[in-house]
Amino acid sequence: MPEPSATASVEVPVDPATAFQVFTEEIDLWWVRGPINFWDSSRAIEIRVEPGVGGRILEVYADDALERGVITAWEPGVRFEYRSSTDDTETTVTFDPIAAGTRVTVVEALVPGGTEAVYSWRNVLHWFPAWVARRDTAPHEVREVGRLAVALSYDDPAAAARWLHRVFGLETWDRIPEEGRQPSWIELHAGASSIVLLRRDAPGAPAADHATWVYVDDLEAHFTQASEGGAKILSEIHQHGYKCYEAEDLEGHHWTFLQARPTMP
Incomplete structure (x- = not known):
């Protein structure tokens, strides 16, 4: 009942x-x-x-x-x-x-x-x-999620969400879970793209054969924030067509952060 x-x-x-x-x-x-x-x-x-x-x-x-x-x-x-x-x-x-x-x-x-x-x-x-x-400054248009999303599994998705928010600056249209809360669904966003955090079925390090790519407005400032926040830097800022750096989060997932173009929404 x-x-x-x-x-x-x-x-x-x-x-x-x-x-x-x-x-x-x-x-x-x-x-x-x-x-x-x-x-x-x-x-x-x-x-x-x-x-x-x-x-x-x-x-x-x-x-x-x-x-x-x-x-x-x-x-x-x-x-x-x-x-x-x-x-x-x-x-x-x-x-x-x-x-x-x-x-x-x-x-x-x-x-x-x-x-x-x-x-x-x-x-x-x-x-x-x-x-x-x-609402006074935002367009009065429906905010729709993009067609591309990434799902990542963690032993502790709520702790991962707080870490990703604090260290990598990822935001959410929903809310970052508070300490002690473990929602069944956690969704972060980079622009209109969704990053879904799920509970890992079996403990252990994730496979390192994939990465999440996120475009940011100020790559240098973002690199400093991630470095000071405790991310493991896999490669410093470099350019090969695109300008980027690679980092690892608290449970071993690989992330690539790239400089956004001025025309990106």
């Missing part, structure tokens, strides 16, 4: 009316488009919230749509509620004024007699503040 409810909360530096509008009208801009973030990731083209009571939460496909929920309460700037169409939960999203802006809280609750609950908001709500922070 699933737990009776799950709660997640974030704070954003805008007033409740703006937070409500951005949350609902721009959900397709702040929803991270990863391979596990949709019911049918291979077909999804949009996440949409239809406003008002009776409106639907939709996962839109080219020729169809999955109804994820139906709105049962709609108070702009205050709250909205919906009954899930995919499990036995009711969800309430509230927008409370605080000194720094708005606290957004999502409560997913199992309905009486319900037996199935997929409490997903606690895994995705933290995407919302990231979009609020950048």
Whole structure:
């Protein structure tokens, strides 16, 4: 039997009316488009919230749509509620004024007699503040992941994510796991390209017959950061058509960092 409810909360530096509008009208801009973030990731083209009571939460496909929920309460700037169409939960999203802006809280609750609950908001709500922070300067266009991704296996993927973030400066559209957390899915990004960190099935050093290539804006500065952070440098900056250096991470994976062209997005 699933737990009776799950709660997640974030704070954003805008007033409740703006937070409500951005949350609902721009959900397709702040929803991270990863391979596990949709019911049918291979077909999804949009996440949409239809406003008002009776409106639907939709996962839109080219020729169809999955109804994820139906709105049962709609108070702009205050709250909205919906009954899930995919499990036995009711969800309430509230927008409370605080000194720094708005606290957004999502409560997913199992309905009486319900037996199935997929409490997903606690895994995705933290995407919302990231979009609020950048929406005034970022293009209002869907941020789609690239067609090329790399999957790397580690004995401790969360520790590897923190190390790669600190030493190699890799960012994420999601979040870097905190100490003590071991998410089932960790995805870093270099531009639109994904680097997926998985748990290794069997302990041992990885094969050294592959490498991840990442283009960076300032190769010299990146080399200094990696060297000082503890990366094992396999080759210093050199040029052979492209300008690059090679390094090894904390569990033996090989990485090649290259100077990005000015025209690269």
